[in-house]
Amino acid sequence: DTPLRDLAAAKGKVMGTAVTGSKLTGTYGDLAGREFNWLTPGNAMKWASVEPSQGSFNWAEADQIVNFAEAHDQDVRGHTLVWHSQNPNWLANGSWTPAQLSTLMQNHINTEVGRYKGRVAAWDVVNEPFNEDGTYRSTLWYDGLGADYIASALTWARAADPAAKLYINDYNVEGVNAKSTALYNLVKSLKERGVPIDGVGLQAHLIVGQVPSSFQQNIQRYADLGVDVAITELDIRMQLPSDSAKLTQQAADYKAVMNACLAVTRCTGVTVWGFTDSDSWIPDTFPGQGAATPYDENYAPKPAYRAIVEALGGT
Numbered sequence: 247d248t249p250l251r252d253l254a255a256a257k258g259k260v261m262g263t264a265v266t267g268s269k270l271t272g273t274y275g276d277l278a279g280r281e282f283n284w285l286t287p288g289n290a291m292k293w294a295s296v297e298p299s300q301g302s303f304n305w306a307e308a309d310q311i312v313n314f315a316e317a318h319d320q321d322v323r324g325h326t327l328v329w330h331s332q333n334p335n336w337l338a339n340g341s342w343t344p345a346q347l348s349t350l351m352q353n354h355i356n357t358e359v360g361r362y363k364g365r366v367a368a369w370d371v372v373n374e375p376f377n378e379d380g381t382y383r384s385t386l387w388y389d390g391l392g393a394d395y396i397a398s399a400l401t402w403a404r405a406a407d408p409a410a411k412l413y414i415n416d417y418n419v420e421g422v423n424a425k426s427t428a429l430y431n432l433v434k435s436l437k438e439r440g441v442p443i444d445g446v447g448l449q450a451h452l453i454v455g456q457v458p459s460s461f462q463q464n465i466q467r468y469a470d471l472g473v474d475v476a477i478t479e480l481d482i483r484m485q486l487p488s489d490s491a492k493l494t495q496q497a498a499d500y501k502a503v504m505n506a507c508l509a510v511t512r513c514t515g516v517t518v519w520g521f522t523d524s525d526s527w528i529p530d531t532f533p534g535q536g537a538a539t540p541y542d543e544n545y546a547p548k549p550a551y552r553a554i555v556e557a558l559g560g561t
């Protein structure tokens with residue numbers, strides 16, 4: 247069978263997956279290398295992973311994934327620089343002045359983006375800045391620096407690697423709703439102000455049978471602002487146990503997401519948040535749910551995998 251990455255390339259799209267560095271051997275490594283041409287470290291590049299104590303860095307897993315990607319002719323999506331979650335305790339629990347916060351953020355961006363300059367094709371610079379109602383989420387960054395922490399982060403990331411594509415990434419922004427409209431308005435105003443912003447990441451942590459009907463329209467409205475759109479963390483979860491009806495619906499849902507991206511020129515492609523059910527965050531976070539990825543726990547392709555193939559024009 248033709249790998250997903252080649253089918254996607256023939257359509258001018260990319261096909262990515264989140265990965266865990268320690269698993270990149272055996273069947274997991276074979277599939278990650280063969281089927282995908284973009285990799286996102288699922289956790290390895292988060293602040294808590296790379297700087298567990300202040301000034302003491304651990305790049306081992308991030309380096310491993312970047313090296314793997316280069317060995318397999320893959321691009322890397324850096325995830326993520328500025329977020330409210332998975333920050334090291336020293337940072338999250340510190341009490342910082344705005345000036346200190348600003349310096350911490352700038353140094354972090356310089357250090358991480360600088361380390362991988364030329365080797366990371368796109369960065370999720372800011373992750374999950376909004377609440378569901380479209381207001382800004384109260385975070386270390388927003389509370390200390392105001393909404394312009396986003397413009398600062400983007401500006402510093404551009405300076406650290408001018409060639410990397412810079413994204414804002416969020417969830418529940420796949421359809422047209424209050425949150426996705428807030429993201430739209432933010433990108434519009436950043437563009438108007440000349441702040442560097444290249445793309446919008448739509449995470450797409452979805453539920454079987456609930457792909458938003460306005461997905462394509464929403465991708466298109468971002469594209470019309472003059473930015474790229476990437477589907478960055480696709481998974482489609484269900485109540486366990488799975489059965490053939492749920493897996494069939496899930497396949498239709500995967501196809502619908504692929505088709506929404508394929509229909510918009512500026513949608514760069516789709517990344518799945520783990521390609522196997524054995525490496526998915528869903529069961530830990532939503533007890534009783536799972537089976538959200540294209541391969542089952544034993545690396546057998548599911549109907550969702552076939553649906554991606556078909557959407558990409560394969561047989």
Ligand code: G3I
Pocket residue numbers: 288289331332373417449479527
């Ligand atoms: O590494 C430790 C391990 O040492 C320890 O034994 C184990 C016990 O719980 O925990 C391990 O850390 C876990 C880590 O994943 C690595 O597996 C954390 O507890 C767990 O909270 C963490 O979850 C990650 C989650 O982000 C945290 O918010 C998921 O793997 C990761 O897939 C998920 O990814 C996020 C994206 O970054 C942003 N969008 C949403 C998405 C899903 O939550």
